[in-house]
Amino acid sequence: MLLLKKDLFIGGVVLKEFEFIEKIKPSYYRNSSVIKGIGDDAAVVKPPNGYELVIASDTMVENVHFSFEYMQLRDIGFRVLAANLSDLAAMGATPLYYAVNIAVPSTYSDEQLIDLYLGMDELAKKYKVDLIGGDTVSANELVITISVFGKVLPNKKxxxxxxxxxxxxxxxxxxxxxxxxxxxxxxxxxxxxxxxxxxxxxxxxxxxxxxxxxxxxxxxxxxxxxxxxxxxxxxxxxxxxxxxxxxxxxxxxxxxxxxxxxxxxxxxxxxxxxxxxxxxxxxxxxxxxxxxxxxxxxxxxxxxxxxxxxxxxxxxxxxxxxxxxxxxxxxx
Missing domain, CATH: 3.90.650.10 (PurM-like C-terminal domain)
Known part of the structure; x- marks a missing residue:
């Protein structure tokens, strides 16, 4: 799954699609059910046998759900993933993967954007959740949408x-x-x-x-x-x-x-x-x-x-x- 569908203008420089992908691409996947993660047109996963797939998605918008007056980018990344994992917990599901869509202002540097992902990864490491893709586009304000995928036995929902x-x-x-x-x-x-x-x-x-x-x-x-x-x-x-x-x-x-x-x-x-x-x-x-x-x-x-x-x-x-x-x- 490609993170950028075209070059993204961030912080006064053109951030090439594959350069950015390489910066956030995990060196390995925590779940063996990930067949193909970041780096292609789409991710490929094989949910564990006998389990149902649980999917949740949530969006957070700058100055609606968070403010830079009191939060850092790592905090924001952590918080938006936490909100999604909470939905999986409420379904009785074990988290497996997540995908991230970000609309980001052109004033952001690539280091800032990566900092946002590092906040997510803090939580992802704890619960052994894999980043498997998403998309990033330009916008006037920061908007983050995360989709999470989990597994649950049919009789344990x-x-x-x-x-x-x-x-x-x-x-x-x-x-x-x-x-x-x-x-x-x-x-x-x-x-x-x-x-x-x-x-x-x-x-x-x-x-x-x-x-x-x-x-x-x-x-x-x-x-x-x-x-x-x-x-x-x-x-x-x-x-x-x-x-x-x-x-x-x-x-x-x-x-x-x-x-x-x-x-x-x-x-x-x-x-x-x-x-x-x-x-x-x-x-x-x-x-x-x-x-x-x-x-x-x-x-x-x-x-x-x-x-x-x-x-x-x-x-x-x-x-x-x-x-x-x-x-x-x-x-x-």
């Missing part, structure tokens, strides 16, 4: 429609940290800490997928648009009623002093935590706790109370039960 009555509702990690980190990054005093890292370099929960591969049935959704939105998507797909409790929602201790209304926005409506929210049977919840113990925080936050043609999500705060409507981060 984690669909939103798999929730049933009496399921435990759970979430990985803590909620609202990425949005809080984003506000810190925008503040007058730039603080680099756990929360800012959670916004710039989120962790896709591939580890949860790996730890829970023995679970027979589980619905999952990644928290990219906010918990309220993700829970409603599960409820709608499963024709179910879900109830969660505010006091059970996991929040970092250093966020406890935040104004209650602002904290609700962070926890319920802010996106890009890239944690996973899902449901499973009470019996298999015990197995999930056992599998993730001392390895990954997973918290029960409610239950599926019934199956209904009027799917809803309810939130209980101090004995007050209200409908939790879809509300969350908009990806533009």
């Amino acid at each position: 984690r669909l939103r429609s798999y929730a049933i009555t009496n399921d435990i509702v759970f979430v990985t990690g803590n909620l609202g940290e990425a949005a809080y980190g984003y506000d810190l990054l925008k503040s007058d005093v730039l603080l680099e800490n756990h929360f800012t890292d959670r916004h710039k370099r989120p962790t896709p929960r591939i580890d949860f997928t790996e730890l829970t591969d023995s679970i027979s049935r589980m619905s999952l959704n990644d928290v990219s648009d906010g918990l309220a939105s993700e829970l409603n998507e599960i409820a709608e797909a499963s024709n179910a009623v879900i109830e969660i409790n505010w006091d059970d929602l996991p929040v970092h201790s250093k966020m406890a002093s935040i104004d209650t209304e602002q904290l609700k926005k962070y926890v319920l409506s802010s996106g890009e935590d890239f944690e996973l929210v899902g449901t499973c049977s009470p019996k298999e919840w015990d197995l999930i706790k056992e599998k993730t113990s001392n390895k990954l925080q997973v918290t029960p936050i409610g239950k599926v109370t019934e199956e209904s043609n009027t799917p809803e999500v309810f939130l209980t705060i101090k004995n007050s039960r209200t409908i939790l409507h879809k509300s969350g981060y908009s990806h533009g």
Whole structure:
């Protein structure tokens, strides 16, 4: 698959197609199922026998999803790949390959563009994911689209429609940290800490997928648009009623002093935590706790109370039960 369909004018010089390809072409492929990667008109892969292929794609646009006021190119590359891998995790899939399409301003040098790829490669190395191709064109602003490919056994898919009555509702990690980190990054005093890292370099929960591969049935959704939105998507797909409790929602201790209304926005409506929210049977919840113990925080936050043609999500705060409507981060 050719990365550039014609010469690309970057940083005042003509960057030749094959020169650029050689700079980002991996010296070897981590997956033996890659038959032909970068360097031809298209990639050729052979998915592992017995598995289904899972495909996800996401786009991030400069000044919509990221800003150079507080992010470096490596951070941006890391973050956009993390968002895509999170989608695979939510399907119960193991990541295999990714392809990158970039629209880039002519002011960029080839070194800057390679820096963007190095950010992606940091994460790709960790999860043994191969870059197999893409395309790069000129544009007025930086736009990155990544497509990821993963594998899953047919009976191990984690669909939103798999929730049933009496399921435990759970979430990985803590909620609202990425949005809080984003506000810190925008503040007058730039603080680099756990929360800012959670916004710039989120962790896709591939580890949860790996730890829970023995679970027979589980619905999952990644928290990219906010918990309220993700829970409603599960409820709608499963024709179910879900109830969660505010006091059970996991929040970092250093966020406890935040104004209650602002904290609700962070926890319920802010996106890009890239944690996973899902449901499973009470019996298999015990197995999930056992599998993730001392390895990954997973918290029960409610239950599926019934199956209904009027799917809803309810939130209980101090004995007050209200409908939790879809509300969350908009990806533009």
